Amino acid sequence: MDISVDPEEKYISGTNTIRYKVLNNNQVLQVDLQPPLNIDNITQDGKTLSFESKGNAHFVRLEKMQKEGDFNEIVVHYSGHPKEAVRAPWDGGFSWKKDENGKHFVATSCQGLGASVSVAQYDHMYDEVDSMLISVQAPKGLMNVSNGRLRKVDENTNTYHWFVSSPINNYGVNVNIGDYVHFGESYKGEKGKLDMDYYVLRDNLEKAKEQFQQAPKMMEAFEHWFGPYPFYEDSFKLVEVPYLGMEHQSSVTYGNQYGNGYLGRDLSGTGWGLKFDYIIIHEAGHEWFANNITYKDIADMWVHEGFTMYSESLYIEYYYGKEAAAEYLLGIRKNIRNDRPLIDPYDVNKAGYGDMYNKGANILHTFRQIMDDDEKWRATLRGLNEEFYHETVTSKQIENYLDDQVEGDFGTFFDQYLRTANIPVFEYEIQDGIFKYRYTNVIDGFKMPLKIKLDGTPYGLSHLSIGNKKRLKETIYR
Numbered sequence: 399m400d401i402s403v404d405p406e407e408k409y410i411s412g413t414n415t416i417r418y419k420v421l422n423n424n425q426v427l428q429v430d431l432q433p434p435l436n437i438d439n440i441t442q443d444g445k446t447l448s449f450e451s452k453g454n455a456h457f458v459r460l461e462k463m464q465k466e467g468d469f470n471e472i473v474v475h476y477s478g479h480p481k482e483a484v485r486a487p488w489d490g491g492f493s494w495k496k497d498e499n500g501k502h503f504v505a506t507s508c509q510g511l512g513a514s515v516s517v518a519q520y521d522h523m524y525d526e527v528d529s530m531l532i533s534v535q536a537p538k539g540l541m542n543v544s545n546g547r548l549r550k551v552d553e554n555t556n557t558y559h560w561f562v563s564s565p566i567n568n569y570g571v572n573v574n575i576g577d578y579v580h581f582g583e584s585y586k587g588e589k590g591k592l593d594m595d596y597y598v599l600r601d602n603l604e605k606a607k608e609q610f611q612q613a614p615k616m617m618e619a620f621e622h623w624f625g626p627y628p629f630y631e632d633s634f635k636l637v638e639v640p641y642l643g644m645e646h647q648s649s650v651t652y653g654n655q656y657g658n659g660y661l662g663r664d665l666s667g668t669g670w671g672l673k674f675d676y677i678i679i680h681e682a683g684h685e686w687f688a689n690n691i692t693y694k695d696i697a698d699m700w701v702h703e704g705f706t707m708y709s710e711s712l713y714i715e716y717y718y719g720k721e722a723a724a725e726y727l728l729g730i731r732k733n734i735r736n737d738r739p740l741i742d743p744y745d746v747n748k749a750g751y752g753d754m755y756n757k758g759a760n761i762l763h764t765f766r767q768i769m770d771d772d773e774k775w776r777a778t779l780r781g782l783n784e785e786f787y788h789e790t791v792t793s794k795q796i797e798n799y800l801d802d803q804v805e806g807d808f809g810t811f812f813d814q815y816l817r818t819a820n821i822p823v824f825e826y827e828i829q830d831g832i833f834k835y836r837y838t839n840v841i842d843g844f845k846m847p848l849k850i851k852l853d854g855t856p857y858g859l860s861h862l863s864i865g866n867k868k869r870l871k872e873t874i875y876r
């Protein structure tokens with residue numbers, strides 16, 4: 399991607415060179431680009447190609463014979479006034495802002511909306527590019543920060559060349575332009591030396607140096623729970639932006655006003671949410687769940703948000719203990735609405751339902767109780783990041799992996815909580831020494847072990863089939 403950004407005119411122009419491997423001998427290639435951006439022309443080996451446009455999709459007729467196994471390139475030239483974000487990062491597009499000194503402060507975000515809002519490419523989550531060179535020409539005196547590592551700066555044109563060496567999901571790609579100053583540190587992590595770099599507005603340097611001390615703390619806690627940071631080669635960055643923040647891979651964007659909580663608020667209402675900077679912890683947590691392990695379809699977005707919201711409690715657990723983390727999870731549980739399933743229909747670019755955050759985190763915590771082994775749970779979280787390293791996944795793959803780590807089959811547990819909005823009700827009675835119990839409001843075959851106490855004596859209803867919603871199951875316990 400090689401573009402020039404003109405904040406004065408809110409205008410961009412440039413090219414994207416797409417290098418691809420031919421999988422089938424087809425002569426048509428889809429490229430996505432959203433209006434009002436316009437394709438100026440498309441070339442292959444210097445020859446201009448024709449294309450047919452249907453909405454955001456452009457079907458390019460390739461003239462050169464496409465032979466299976468070949469590597470080819472097309473160059474898409476495009477320009478225009480891109481869509482402007484109104485409520486970044488929730489709607490997406492370009493945020494054309496100014497800092498307090500009146501200097502341009504520009505950032506892109508596009509989760510859900512798609513990266514074709516700013517770059518011509520094949521806009522689908524199952525298809526991650528292996529690597530990417532991002533070259534952005536910024537106005538003189540300002541700096542561009544994108545993903546990966548800064549390879550060089552072309553002083554004459556003020557063009558910044560960033561290179562991402564790992565697969566990257568399309569919404570992770572971002573352009574940030576501002577009057578940035580830089581500071582950084584070298585972190586000793588599980589995989590060796592990790593460069594951690596910070597780019598903040600000139601006036602915020604001192605505040606950032608204080609607040610971003612939480613970044614290495616975050617790294618320590620998350621490497622403990624999830625395994626090595628997944629992008630050592632590309633470094634880790636926090637980059638200040640004029641919106642709240644986003645999990646842009648290896649250049650996590652930050653706009654939380656240099657304070658703890660979520661814009662100063664505690665989402666859990668327990669006090670624990672004010673012990674950390676929500677955006678540093680949450681958005682960086684996405685490096686493991688969103689950027690390392692990425693959904694193929696946004697309907698499965700709970701895989702990003704459930705695990706990442708859960709990562710907040712793991713951060714608390716690492717520094718303040720298990721009790722504190724449990725309180726935090728119970729706190730955010732109050733925000734669950736339970737009026738719709740978490741997973742939405744597939745193949746229509748429909749994001750999972752909002753409960754994926756608070757309920758998603760609590761589903762995972764509930765599953766941890768089924769596993770009932772903290773070390774194994776940690777190994778499972780680390781195992782997920784190894785098993786699906788730099789991959790795109792479906793929710794099913796994640797569910798199956800989790801299920802494989804425990805005895806018994808808990809497929810129905812995930813179906814119940816992810817695919818219905820019904821909450822199981824545990825009903826029981828005790829009569830003449832007979833303990834009768836059942837779950838209601840559940841799908842067929844629902845199973846979930848419970849720990850109970852009868853007269854102070856603990857019993858585990860662990861591997862019993864307790865799923866029949868019609869009949870009371872009877873078990874004699876004494």
Ligand SMILES: [Zn+2]
Nearest residue numbers: 680684703706
């Ligand atoms: Zn998130």
